[in-house]
Amino acid sequence: MQSPMTYAVETRDLTRIFAGKKKRRFRRKAGSNGSEDSLGPVTALDGVSLGIKEGELFGMLGPNGAGKTTLIKILATLLLPTAGQAFVAGHDVAKDPFPIRQRINMVSGGETSGYGLLTARENIWMFSQFYGVPSKVSKERIDDLMHIFGLWDKRDAKVRMLSTGQRQKMNMIRGFVTDPDILFLDEPTLGLDVNAARVIREYVMNWVRKRAGKTVLLTSHYMAEADQMCDRIAIIDKGRILACDTPANLKRMIRTETTFQLEVDTIRDTTSFVGLRGVKNFSHKDDISKNRSHLTFILEDEGPVAEILSSITSQGAKVHSLQKSEPTLEDVFISMVGRGLD
Ligand SMILES: Nc1ncnc2c1ncn2[C@@H]1O[C@H](COP(=O)(O)OP(=O)(O)O)[C@@H](O)[C@H]1O
Ligand SMILES: [Mg+2]
Incomplete structure (x- = not known):
């Protein structure tokens, strides 16, 4: 089913409930019973309705556990909604994931992906091949991006030799190398030093503003980052959107x-x-x-x-x-x- 509006991303009453899971509280010595706690179902998203326009840099701001990653995963077609609907580039995530996957990319700030035995450059190149980016185009993009992100010196270093920050920059490059129409960034600057975070923020802002038709949805729990970068921000807590507006209007609301x-x-x-x-x-x-x-x-x-x-x-x-x-x-x-x- 196609979304009637021309939103890059649209959700209607999107709800995701995780079934209760057993959580081992602590481990006892062999022979005694381990204590297991059964946790009830968790409502990670509770009726989220959002419309993100093409060309927007949209931020989801909320504390840990608010539901940000769950939302991104549903939009990236990695997780199904429990109820409600989500459309990306006009396609229903639950019914029509394949055309969505061709037009999106997703990078998470906390991830530690990458094949340790390959070099940084080989890793990104290999990933671009999964997406069918022509090899020559891919190599040019990778070299450009490695210069911009300050990773050029590490181009031939094995991934396992990279620092956390360098690996994170490599993952960001992986997000841009496929030139997606819609890019999901889940806490892209999490734990990065000030300079690395600034390079990433500025690149993301330029990427959206200087190219027609590019849309970014980023999550953050850094206020200043969301304020500086985003055209609009949704404040999310406990799976619900509490407010959604431009940073200036949000601030005006409580003035x-x-x-x-x-x-x-x-x-x-x-x-x-x-x-x-x-x-x-x-x-x-x-x-x-x-x-x-x-x-x-x-x-x-x-x-x-x-x-x-x-x-x-x-x-x-x-x-x-x-x-x-x-x-x-x-x-x-x-x-x-x-x-x-x-
Ligand atoms: N796979 C899962 N199984 C059970 N609960 C989960 C799972 N993933 C997330 N949750 C729960 O859903 C809620 C939202 O999590 P998440 O979307 O990761 O929040 P955020 O990214 O904003 O920190 C949290 O309460 C979290 O514990
Ligand atoms: Mg998260």
Whole structure:
């Protein structure tokens, strides 16, 4: 069945329940009974409805266990839904997986795949052959990508000799070498150092924005990463989508208060701030060595700012800096989920 809309990815009430599994709690010495706990069924995805447009860089942001990997695996046709539907490139994942597989690729940040005896370059090349990429095209792409990802020096190193980060870069190259229309990236920068993570983020952003028709769905539990990279973000927790919008709109949703920080000449009289209309909270700290005061105002909106400033200057004090703090995606997340990501 074809999806009626032209979404790259669409899910309707997608649900995945894992049957309860037996989990061995701990192992006892031989001869005694091992204790086994039977865990009930787990609802990893609970009625997820999403539409990801062609050309979008879409992020799924959520804590461990939220259901991100389960969603990616269903879309990559590695796992079947329990209920609901999912379409990728217009094809139903459950009924029509083969045309989907030709147009997608998937890389997981945590995976340790690769044949240890082959070199990095041979590994990626072999993988590209599974997808039927012409050998010459593949070799050119691999060399380009190895330069971009800083893996060129390791091109002839055996995979088992690569560091975790280098192996992860190799896996990322494996994702791009088949030139998929839709790329699923499951926590692509998990555990990478700052530089490697930055190279990957920038490459992914350029890849989507500079080529028509490319779509990326990435999962992350790094707020700043999702904020920086994604056109839209779905916040997921316990298998449910709590919100789905642009990073800016998500932040606007909780912009109920504004925080202003001021650095001014030391002021004696702060009583005038206390009763000001629209000031929800006010704190004051003196830096005597510099003859400065640091004032923090929590305001209902920006209305009282002018009055605050005139009150300060009327005392003959100079304003040295005025800073407004924007809410972060973390604030959004905490306000929705009721806790932070880690
Ligand atoms: N194969 C499985 N069998 C049983 N439970 C699973 C399986 N895979 C995932 N789960 C459970 O489903 C939930 C979602 O997991 P997952 O999709 O991996 O979350 P995330 O990727 O957001 O960390 C978790 O509670 C996890 O324990
Ligand atoms: Mg996961």
